[in-house]
Amino acid sequence: MNPVDTLFVIVATALVLLMTPALALFYGGLVRAKSILNTMMMSLVALGLIGLLWAAVGYSLAFAPGSEFIGGFGHTMLQGVDLGLREGKTIPHLLYFAYQGTFAIITAALISGAIVERMRFTAYLFFLAGWSLLVYAPVAHWAWGGGWMERLGILDFAGGTVVHITAGTAAWVAATMVGPRHDHGRQAFLPHNVPMMLTGAALLWFGWVGFNGGSALSVNGTAVQATVNTILAPIAAVVTWMVLEYRRFGRATAVGAGTAIVVGLVAITPGCGFVSPLAALVIGALTAIPCQLVIHWRVRTALDDSLDVVGAHGTGGIVGALLTGVFTSTAWGGPAGLLEGATRPLLLQALGVTATIAWTAAATWLILTTVRAFTPLRIPARDEAAGIDVGQHGEEGYSDGEGAILVLDPSITRGSRV
Numbered sequence: 001m002n003p004v005d006t007l008f009v010i011v012a013t014a015l016v017l018l019m020t021p022a023l024a025l026f027y028g029g030l031v032r033a034k035s036i037l038n039t040m041m042m043s044l045v046a047l048g049l050i051g052l053l054w055a056a057v058g059y060s061l062a063f064a065p066g067s068e069f070i071g072g073f074g075h076t077m078l079q080g081v082d083l084g085l086r087e088g089k090t091i092p093h094l095l096y097f098a099y100q101g102t103f104a105i106i107t108a109a110l111i112s113g114a115i116v117e118r119m120r121f122t123a124y125l126f127f128l129a130g131w132s133l134l135v136y137a138p139v140a141h142w143a144w145g146g147g148w149m150e151r152l153g154i155l156d157f158a159g160g161t162v163v164h165i166t167a168g169t170a171a172w173v174a175a176t177m178v179g180p181r182h183d184h185g186r187q188a189f190l191p192h193n194v195p196m197m198l199t200g201a202a203l204l205w206f207g208w209v210g211f212n213g214g215s216a217l218s219v220n221g222t223a224v225q226a227t228v229n230t231i232l233a234p235i236a237a238v239v240t241w242m243v244l245e246y247r248r249f250g251r252a253t254a255v256g257a258g259t260a261i262v263v264g265l266v267a268i269t270p271g272c273g274f275v276s277p278l279a280a281l282v283i284g285a286l287t288a289i290p291c292q293l294v295i296h297w298r299v300r301t302a303l304d305d306s307l308d309v310v311g312a313h314g315t316g317g318i319v320g321a322l323l324t325g326v327f328t329s330t331a332w333g334g335p336a337g338l339l340e341g342a343t344r345p346l347l348l349q350a351l352g353v354t355a356t357i358a359w360t361a362a363a364t365w366l367i368l369t370t371v372r373a374f375t376p377l378r379i380p381a382r383d384e385a386a387g388i389d390v391g392q393h394g395e396e397g398y399s400d401g402e403g404a405i406l407v408l409d410p411s412i413t414r415g416s417r418v
Contacts, residue, residue, distance in 0.1 A: 012214025160270025168314015
């Protein structure tokens, strides 16, 4: 065991763990005040539910020896996961399990942005549990656990495919199956607290250093490279996003800047350990363009992807994965890419993107269909109109300043005031 590498990954694990509360702030600021608690809970509950499933069987399905498509049950209930070294690493196996678990948690939480303000909380819990085992664990195995993607050489340094394409695809399917909010297309859904959203974006950027830099799993040049690229790509994305907003609207928006930070982070995630710092700037700038186009297009459709998971994470993950095949360089730890005359990496990246989208879409539809057979996916219309917080949790995010409290005893009146 290398104590320096171990300390490095401990810090990275803490940083990635912080990203889930940061996501709760980011999403919470973007919704209406009457939905803030449910929105934040949909992120925070992943810490408990997905963390528990990861320890029970998820980690085993992703990283235990198995086939090229799914891991085995050798690490079920943390069998063999101890203070000994993870094979091929200089850190304890137990720490590797914890670090990878923070990825599983944040990925599941990302999906919630597409179905806020209208999905029944119990249905969401059942969906999240099934999705983490049927979608996330297999795809993580494909890319990082010795599966077919890793064998072929498909590049995903820190989760562009495993995390963001899966979350973006699942968000599209979930938003379609749950359906739009009743007033979608007739009423503007304005963020109730933009400073909260920006605080969440800043904390996500901070935590993403552990997300990308920590994926080197060692204190070395690759960790430095991934960290610097994680700083540079969002910088380019924010500038590009503001230029596009000035051209379209004549002004730059704070919500746009926060979104651009996330887009730049998503874009560089698959290639941060394989591309140069200059390429990171280009990837961040280029990815901002299609992401903004998709977000503006989505507003004119019936797809109520409330917080633009598809536009930011799905589109950003796809473009970032493909651009990794273009900019990967032998001088920066990757294979020769398209700019160095090799077409194979780009073709492999396209294969990985296509397979991930197909599997995620089919499995997400199956899980939601199964959940719907046992419990409705949507909350009642009256709860949606009044605000999902009281109906689903018996709480409100903000009081009216008159000293009122919520009565949680359902024998009185659920959510009534006294």
